[in-house]
Amino acid sequence: MKKLFNWLGNIAGIILAFASYQILEYFYFFPHQLEKLLHINYVMLIILTAIATILVLAFILYLYQRQLKIENNWGFNQSPHWDGHRLLIMLFSLILIVVCSYTLQILLGVTSQNTSANQATLDKISLQAGGLFIPMVCIIAPICEETIFRGLFFNTFFMKESKISKWLGIIFSGFVFGYMHDPSITKFIIIYWALGCILAWVYTSTKDLRYSMLTHMFYNSLPYLLIILDKMIQNKWR
Known part of the structure; x- marks a missing residue:
């Protein structure tokens, strides 16, 4: 019975964590609407x-x-957190x-004119969010999503470490992550x-969220890093 309550508590934790993350997104994505709603200035x-x-985040x-x-059968988040391997x-x-x-983008025929609904929505949001958009996408979102879709997910549904649970967890965690980004289940999922x-x-390979967070941050930041690199190259050859 105790395990059942712990499991239900974990599910409730995932729901609360995701709801908190959604609320936080509103601060970053719709700042001007919040200014009007709360009758406050930008500062x-x-x-x-x-x-x-x-x-x-706390x-x-x-x-x-x-x-x-x-319960930590996997030995997640153990010290030391950094090593060469x-x-x-x-x-x-x-x-x-x-x-x-x-x-996959090439194979699926994805172009700048043919993107997922999620990406199209983010592109529209970026135009009105101003300077708060990049910190959310490149830093805050990876921390929240890795904690929810990897950390809390494995602690709830794949608590026992084994090869089977590892790969099943990877597949199902990946699918949940994909579905939350493309709930219409199109080819982009x-x-x-x-x-x-x-x-x-x-x-699951590093047993430390820091590594998946950094990987996620790098991937989300890549378009902006390429823009910066392109500007640096253009300025060099002027």
Whole structure:
């Protein structure tokens, strides 16, 4: 009975964590609407956004740490957190996730005019969110999503470490990640599913969320890094 209550508590934790993340997204994606709704200026909004970010991240990470204290058969999040072997896994994953993403985009015929509904929505949001958009997409979102879709997910549905649970967890974690990014289940879910599987593999192979978070951050930041690199090259040859 105790295990059942713990399991139900974990599911409730996932729901609360995801709901908190969705609320936090509103601060970053719709700042001008919040200014009008709360009758505050932009400076005050930034302060509220910073406070909300700290509270939400602290809450989500607290849920993750609490679950690990109750049961941690995998040995997740053990010290020391950094070593050469896991850094090599992360380096390999950075290459793999880029190659896999662009290969699938070519195979599925994805172009700038033919993107997923999720990406189209983000493109529209980026135009009105201003300077708050990039920090959310490149830093906050990877931390929240890795904690929810990898950390809390494995602690809830695949608590016992084994080869079978590892690969089943990778597949199902990847699918849930893909579905949340493409709930219409179009061809684009294949890309999100593959990316989710790679991130889950990084987490289960390193047994530390830091590595999947950094991989996720790099992938989300790649378009902006390429823009910066392109500008640097153009300025060099002027």
